[in-house]
Amino acid sequence: MTLLDVGGLTVTGRHLIVDGVDLNVSRGETVGLVGESGSGKSLTARAVAGLLPKGLTATGSVTLSGRELLGARERLLRSVRGSQVALLMQDPFAMLNPLRTAGAHVAESLPRLPRAARRAEVLRRLAEVGIADPSVAGRHPFQLSGGMRQRVALAAALARDPELLIADEPTTALDATTQHEILMLLRGVQRARGMGVLLITHDLRVAFELCDRVSVMYAGRIVESGPGSGVAGAPAHPYTSGLLAALPSVTVTLPRLEAVPGSVPHAEDVTDVCAFAARCGQAEPECGQARPPLRELSPGRRTACLYEVRPRPRTAPPALAPDAAPAGGTLLRVEELRKRYGGHVALGGVSLDVGAGESVGVVGESGSGKTTLARCVLGLATPDGGRVELAGLDVTPGARAARREGAHRLVQCVFQDPSTSLNPALTVGATLAEAAAQGRAEGRPSVAELLDLVGLPTAYASRRPRALSGGERQRVAIARALAVRPALLICDEPTASLDVSVQAHVLELLRTIRRELGTALLFITHDLAVVRQIADRTVVLFRGEVVESGETARVLDAPAHDYTRRLLASVPPTP
Amino acid sequence: MRGALVTVLALAAVAAVAGSWLAPYDPAAQDLALGAAGPSAAHWLGTDDLGRDVLSRLLAGAGSALFWPVLVALGTTALSTSLGLLAGYRLGWVDALMMRIIDLAIAMPGMLVLIVVVGVLGGGYGWAVLAMAVLFTPGDIRVIRSLTLAQRGLAYAEAARTLGLRPARVMFRHLLPNLAPTVVANALLSFVAALVSLAGLSFLGIGLPAGTPDWGLMVEENRGLLDLNPWAALAPVILITLVATAATLLGDRLFETLSEGGAR
Numbered sequence: 001m002t003l004l005d006v007g008g009l010t011v012t013g014r015h016l017i018v019d020g021v022d023l024n025v026s027r028g029e030t031v032g033l034v035g036e037s038g039s040g041k042s043l044t045a046r047a048v049a050g051l052l053p054k055g056l057t058a059t060g061s062v063t064l065s066g067r068e069l070l071g072a073r074e075r076l077l078r079s080v081r082g083s084q085v086a087l088l089m090q091d092p093f094a095m096l097n098p099l100r101t102a103g104a105h106v107a108e109s110l111p112r113l114p115r116a117a118r119r120a121e122v123l124r125r126l127a128e129v130g131i132a133d134p135s136v137a138g139r140h141p142f143q144l145s146g147g148m149r150q151r152v153a154l155a156a157a158l159a160r161d162p163e164l165l166i167a168d169e170p171t172t173a174l175d176a177t178t179q180h181e182i183l184m185l186l187r188g189v190q191r192a193r194g195m196g197v198l199l200i201t202h203d204l205r206v207a208f209e210l211c212d213r214v215s216v217m218y219a220g221r222i223v224e225s226g227p228g229s230g231v232a233g234a235p236a237h238p239y240t241s242g243l244l245a246a247l248p249s250v251t252v253t254l255p256r257l258e259a260v261p262g263s264v265p266h267a268e269d270v271t272d273v274c275a276f277a278a279r280c281g282q283a284e285p286e287c288g289q290a291r292p293p294l295r296e297l298s299p300g301r302r303t304a305c306l307y308e309v310r311p312r313p314r315t316a317p318p319a320l321a322p323d324a325a326p327a328g329g330t331l332l333r334v335e336e337l338r339k340r341y342g343g344h345v346a347l348g349g350v351s352l353d354v355g356a357g358e359s360v361g362v363v364g365e366s367g368s369g370k371t372t373l374a375r376c377v378l379g380l381a382t383p384d385g386g387r388v389e390l391a392g393l394d395v396t397p398g399a400r401a402a403r404r405e406g407a408h409r410l411v412q413c414v415f416q417d418p419s420t421s422l423n424p425a426l427t428v429g430a431t432l433a434e435a436a437a438q439g440r441a442e443g444r445p446s447v448a449e450l451l452d453l454v455g456l457p458t459a460y461a462s463r464r465p466r467a468l469s470g471g472e473r474q475r476v477a478i479a480r481a482l483a484v485r486p487a488l489l490i491c492d493e494p495t496a497s498l499d500v501s502v503q504a505h506v507l508e509l510l511r512t513i514r515r516e517l518g519t520a521l522l523f524i525t526h527d528l529a530v531v532r533q534i535a536d537r538t539v540v541l542f543r544g545e546v547v548e549s550g551e552t553a554r555v556l557d558a559p560a561h562d563y564t565r566r567l568l569a570s571v572p573p574t575p
Numbered sequence: 576m577r578g579a580l581v582t583v584l585a586l587a588a589v590a591a592v593a594g595s596w597l598a599p600y601d602p603a604a605q606d607l608a609l610g611a612a613g614p615s616a617a618h619w620l621g622t623d624d625l626g627r628d629v630l631s632r633l634l635a636g637a638g639s640a641l642f643w644p645v646l647v648a649l650g651t652t653a654l655s656t657s658l659g660l661l662a663g664y665r666l667g668w669v670d671a672l673m674m675r676i677i678d679l680a681i682a683m684p685g686m687l688v689l690i691v692v693v694g695v696l697g698g699g700y701g702w703a704v705l706a707m708a709v710l711f712t713p714g715d716i717r718v719i720r721s722l723t724l725a726q727r728g729l730a731y732a733e734a735a736r737t738l739g740l741r742p743a744r745v746m747f748r749h750l751l752p753n754l755a756p757t758v759v760a761n762a763l764l765s766f767v768a769a770l771v772s773l774a775g776l777s778f779l780g781i782g783l784p785a786g787t788p789d790w791g792l793m794v795e796e797n798r799g800l801l802d803l804n805p806w807a808a809l810a811p812v813i814l815i816t817l818v819a820t821a822a823t824l825l826g827d828r829l830f831e832t833l834s835e836g837g838a839r
Contacts, residue, residue, distance in 0.1 A: 378737050408739030415730035423731040425752030434748075438738045480734065 003027050003086075003196040003421050004048065004164055009060040009070075010222075011052065016268035018044050022294070025164060025169070025196040030187070032199045032211030032228065036243075036499035038264045040220040041162045045166050045200050049087055050077040052395035064164065076385040082109055086157035088150075089168040095153045096141040102126070102152040103137030129155045130185055142333035142457050146366075147178035151185070158189065165190070168200045168504055175365035176526055180570035183210055202499060205572035208232045213300070216240050219275035220267030220295060226301035239276045246504035246513050247470070247527040250556065257533060259505035263469050274304070282310055313471045331356045331520050332377065332488055337386035346372040347383065348544035359514055359521040361535030361552060362526060362543070363567070369544040374410060374492050377522070391487060409439060412481035416493040418473040422465040428459030428476050432483055439484035450479040454509060471502030475509065482513065489513075490522045495530065509534055528571055532556055542562050577828055583821040587814075590637035597630035604786045611803040621804040623797050629807045633814065636788035640774070641818070643700045647769035650708040651715060651761040656754070658712070659719025660746045664727055673716070689772065693781045699731040700773065700782050707772060711765050722757055726750050756833035763826030767819045774815050790815055 003026040011018035018040040025031045033550045035041040047058040050069055064071045064084055068075065081087075089095045096105055103122045110121055123134050129151040141149055146376045150170060157165060167186065171179040187210055190197050201207050207214050208228045215225040216237065224237035235241040242260040262279040274280070277287035285308055294302045303309075332354040339347040354360045375381035377388055382398035389395065395407045415421045422431060432447045439445075450457045454475040465473055474494055481489055490508065495503040511534060514521055523534050532552060533539055539549040540561065548561040559565045600618075606626035614621045620629040624721055653819035662670040692706040727750065735745045743807065751758075776782045777791025785792070790811035 078761060193644070378733075380733055382734060405739075411737075413734065413737050417730055421730040421734065423735070423749050423753070425755075426749075434740070435738050438740065440760060477730075480738075484738065 001027055003065060005061075005063045005199065006044075006048060006301070007045060007061045007063075009044060009058060009062065011040065011047050011056055011058045013056040013554075016271065017056070017220055018047065018058075019267045019271060021217070021222055023198075023215060023222070025198050027163065027196055028190075028194040029213070030190055030197040030199060030211045032207035032214040034201055034204055034214055034218060035217035035414075036202055036501065038219075039217040040540060041200050041202075041217045042168055045087075045168050045198065048198070049081060049085055049166055051087070082162065083160045084162055085166060086160070086162035087166045088154055088157050088165060088167040088170045090172050096149055096156075098141050100139050101140055101521045102131075102144065102148075105152055105156040106137075106159050109156055111160070113243070118510045125159060126152070128158070128189065131155070132399045133448045144270040145178075146174050150174060150178075150182050153512055154182075154185070154189070158193075161193070162195065164176065164198065165194045166198045166200070169202065170462060171206065176528075177365065177566055177570045179206075180572075185570075186210065203572075204232075204247060205499065205574060209572040215242075219265050219270055221275060221304070222302075223276065223304040224302065226297075230301055233352065234299070235308055236297055237276070238280045238282060238309055241309050242279075242281075244498055247574055248504070248507065248527075248533045250529040250532050250571050251574070252569070253532055253553070257504040257508045257511075259508065260501035263471075274306075276305075282307060297369050320330075329356060330354070331358070331391055332522065333387075333389040334373070335389070336376065337373065337376055337388065337389040338384045339376060339381065340371075340384055345369075345544045347376070347386075348373060349386070350541070350544065350546055351386075352539050352549065354520050354522055356487065357514070357518045357520050359523060359534055359536045361531035361538040362522065362524045362541060363526065363531050363538055365526055365543035365567075367543070370541050371492055372544075373541070374413065374490050374522070374524055377411060377490060379407060392465075392498050400455070408486075409484050411487055411490060412484060412486040412489040413486045413492060414474065416479050416495040416496055418470040418477070418497055422468075422473055422480075423476040424465050426464070427461065428463050428465070428468070431476065431480055432461070435480040435483035443485070445483060445485075450483055451476075453482060453513070454479045469502070471505060474498065474502075474506050478506070478509065478513070482517070482519070485517075486519065486521045488522060490524070492524045493526070496527070497527070503530075510534060528556060528567060540567070578679070580821045580825040580828070583817055584825065587641060587821075590634050590639040592632035592638070594637040598628070598634040600628040600631040602627060602631040602635035603627075603786075604628075611800050611807070614803050614806060620806045620810050623804070623807045625792075626798055629793075629797075629804070629810060633786040633790070633795060633810055636790050636793065637812070637814075639783070639787070640770070640790040640815070643704050643773055644766045644769035645703050647707045647711065648762045648766035649710045650704075651765045652758060654679070654708065654710045655715030655761070656719055656751070656758055659716040660723050660750060660754075662716065663720040663723025664742065664746050664750065670720070674720075677713040677716055680709070683710070685710045686772070686775070690779065690781060693776060703776055703782055704769075707769055711768060715765070716762050718757060718761065720793065722754050723750055726753055733806065736826060756830045759833060760826040760830040761788060763822045763829070767822045767826075768824075769817055770815065792810050 002024050005020060006023040009018060011344050021044055033041045033044065046052050049061050052058055058070055060070065064080060069080065089550040102489050106122045106125050107118055110118060113121055122137055127138060129365040131151055144152065164234050170186065171182050174182060183206060199207065199211055210227045213225065213230045214238065215222045218239050224231060224240050231240060235244055245258040246260060248257060260279055265275060265278065272291055274292050277283045292304045292306045294304045296302050330353050334350060335353050337347050337350045350369065350373055362370045362373065372381060376383045376397060381399040383396065387394060387396050389409045390407060432450050436444050451458055451460055455470065456475055467478065495506050498506060507530065510521065513519055523531065525531055535552045537550065538552040538555045538562065540547050540555065542563045546558065548555055548564050555564060556568065559568055605624065609622050609626040611624045612618065612622045615758040618628050622628055627710065656675060662673045688710060689703060689706050693703045696702045732745065732749055735749045770828050774791030777789050778795045780795060783789050783792055800807045
């Protein structure tokens, strides 16, 4: 029985954002809406809940159990929200009121009950989302971990027993192991209650793991839909196929990561053509003449592609030997590095080596100390104890003997967040020229050479960061780091905030750079699949301690430590 | 809207620079036979009790009314921006020392200090302007410092430090442009505060010698003429309000445009 029926949903602001989306969710079913940033998936969800930001208008139809919600009065929407539709958002901290306890969040949405019964009911609801400890009800959001907060938010969303739960990237902000737990919890609750779930996510693996049916969104429209296993196994749209090919694998090191070239167009620029044609490897003239309809392949299976998708040659010889073994001696030596922030031990005596030209992955969850490690090596944080040695030079920050003057030519960094990694006030050219001037005079690369190195056109030199996409900004950040020709490049989650198709491009770029320039990499990430693709050796950090290290293939295929095993188990299977 | 704001400020600036030239009469010329006359074809805004042309005095007074506040705004902005950047970027003892001094400075009652300083030292606006710069700076330093703190932790600032750039370069080339919206808006607010405070001082008879053509002083001297020629007192009040409002609103607008364009 259809619970939610969305027909021809169009969202317009200053531009067209969502263009004719059809979608339905039945009771007891989980439907995934998958898309990269800018695909319009989140606004689709908000339009369904009647929560569009000011200035955006929705047309089309959204019916819930036969009642039209679009254009309905706020009174009706209020009676529907919570009791029939509930929302679970990405950021569990922003979703909870910092001044109210976990229990209060749940109690607020419960039906009227006597005081004692109410308390019991709150505890029962918290237990449903896996919070067995009754004292949690009395705690405030800041006293809870990210996973706990998301559980509380889920309990609050479920308090009025909605028929439909819209979950907008519910696990994106969480650590891998927590993410897995919350996804399993979501599935368990959905099955137990028989409710409908609309899951919005950018992560194909999450969607395929959890959803009965999946719709793939691109540039404001749905390009493919069907049962999860069907879409994963035999994508019927080149975009889906490209996204799947771009997914790094945790089990094999791929010889080449296939990125989808180009970037997502604006929905209104492609209303009358195939939105993906400009980036499609098998586009024909017809693709640019009319908008391909979402045609039915088999019952419940649709694609907006006119042609049959050529299967991608999923490269036959998978087990690629790691790149040529490092020849030189030790480049970076970290010994017994310690750092505390108040009572929190960020680094509890971490030691590791990186050889010249070697690529070492550092894997860990938030709070494992991996970023603190990078900051100590870079001289941005002063360790409480231990030594950092670069090319035989003691560069421990804060130490009296430290001579960091030359250190910036030895080690550079690519930071995580592409939105802040470049100075918004400077042009790309100015940023790169300034960086190059910090290197040695002989062999100093020009701005054009640096842009070329990361595969960007020379004309980008005059652009400012805000005119660049996230992936392009990260590439400029890589060029800036390489401008001084460092021997070691630290990458602190450089692709964590990027879409899959773009991530593949950046990873491939880093591999090429390492091969061609011989730059050693210290690659910090929480993503085991990424580390598989890029690192010769892997170090697993857990609560500021190295719990396991060794050849990447050995660590991932035969983990010795329990924590590594848990990390591996939480990775959703690659389709 | 922005056009109107800029026009008001531009006209004020023209009056400040060329006011004495534009004035139809000598602002000091008395015509006792024509004391406190209402507006006429010859005297558009009438005359004051000594028969001096109100319009000419307004034009001639624009210079001192606007020049000193501009000076205060420039001085305050330069001082607070560099000290705020320094405290927020350097942290440690530099920051701690500066913040304690600022705590003290903020505890001082501003207008009272001004009155005492100018009253004791006397002689024109010079001391008042200096005292005002000292009084306005601490608050602005705090604002700039907190913004610097937020910016210095961003990836681009850390990248600049990682590249081994000198601190001054990181502060002024990398951080400062990203603080520009606030710096500009603050400068305009300082200008407005100084404009109103100096007019207030003049009104209290502190600062300029009696008889000088000055907006604040004119309000004080002509407030007895409200029944005979209300324009003599109202016109300077209206001008002060108009310029102050225009500058405040323009600051708001600039803040928004600059934030949209540069940062974010």
